[in-house]
Amino acid sequence: MPSDLSPIDKAKFVAAKQATTYVQSGMKVGLGTGSTAAWLVRCLGEMVRDEGLRIKGVPTSTRTAELARGAGIEVISLDEAKWLDLTIDGADEYDGDLNLIKGGGGALLQEKIVATASDQMVVIADVSKQVETLGAFPLPVEVIPFGWQTTKTLIEESLIGMDVLGNTTSLRMNGETPFVTDEGNHILDLHLHRIGNARQLSLVINQIPGVVENGLFIDICDSVVIGYGDGRVEVRDITNGTTDEKTFDFLDEDNLFSDIAD
Numbered sequence: 001m002p003s004d005l006s007p008i009d010k011a012k013f014v015a016a017k018q019a020t021t022y023v024q025s026g027m028k029v030g031l032g033t034g035s036t037a038a039w040l041v042r043c044l045g046e047m048v049r050d051e052g053l054r055i056k057g058v059p060t061s062t063r064t065a066e067l068a069r070g071a072g073i074e075v076i077s078l079d080e081a082k083w084l085d086l087t088i089d090g091a092d093e094y095d096g097d098l099n100l101i102k103g104g105g106g107a108l109l110q111e112k113i114v115a116t117a118s119d120q121m122v123v124i125a126d127v128s129k130q131v132e133t134l135g136a137f138p139l140p141v142e143v144i145p146f147g148w149q150t151t152k153t154l155i156e157e158s159l160i161g162m163d164v165l166g167n168t169t170s171l172r173m174n175g176e177t178p179f180v181t182d183e184g185n186h187i188l189d190l191h192l193h194r195i196g197n198a199r200q201l202s203l204v205i206n207q208i209p210g211v212v213e214n215g216l217f218i219d220i221c222d223s224v225v226i227g228y229g230d231g232r233v234e235v236r237d238i239t240n241g242t243t244d245e246k247t248f249d250f251l252d253e254d255n256l257f258s259d260i261a262d
């Protein structure tokens with residue numbers, strides 16, 4: 001194991017590595033976006049090259065598509081796949097019901113479409129993403145550029161009377177210019193601090209003209225694979241309410257880890 005890897009990167013790696021056990025040859029797999037999902041793509045690439053794993057990957061962003069192709073994974077579009085066996089993705093927050101905030105990397109729209117088109121969604125995350133109540137992480141909302149300031153005002157007005165602790169919104173920037181998603185849209189980050197009723201909030205926000213989608217994933221995720229900096233992995237499965245704690249020994253995987261970290 002490289003000595004310069006931070007505990008958080010170790011945690012992300014072991015979660016991703018453990019999640020590969022959900023993947024079987026012949027599957028169509030949704031590939032998430034972000035630093036944790038990037039570890040997954042590298043691990044799956046290793047399995048394709050070294051173990052003859054045969055999968056078709058549906059990426060959730062142009063970044064992940066490039067990474068997956070580079071790792072030797074066959075990439076197809078969601079329209080080609082139509083339906084997926086499994087999606088594995090990261091998250092910005094997950095709560096005890098495995099509801100999520102996603103979109104910190106700006107890919108929430110494709111991520112939600114792909115996860116919803118899957119028999120199963122598995123989230124991979126380091127334990128810092130675990131929350132009692134969603135909302136400490138700013139909620140990303142994808143909006144079309146046309147009239148985005150009006151959409152922003154309507155969103156802020158819709159938050160009055162909702163069970164949230166804040167109501168400020170900010171346009172996500174990429175340096176001096178607004179961030180642009182793969183779909184050509186902008187992201188508004190909602191600083192809510194605490195979301196009391198995530199299901200209701202999601203419905204209200206998505207009714208506003210100009211809103212394309214929000215980053216609340218309600219009843220979409222089936223399992224969370226939680227990585228710790230010391231190499232422990234905990235698996236929570238909402239379908240049967242069990243928590244299965246597993247330990248992954250990454251000293252055994254030293255060579256693999258060095259290879260994929262290059």
Ligand SMILES: O=C(CO)[C@H](O)[C@H](O)COP(=O)(O)O
Nearest residue numbers: 034035036090103104105107
């Ligand atoms: O939703 C996402 C991208 O839109 C990511 O899954 C989320 O931001 C987590 O990223 P990371 O694994 O880098 O912490």
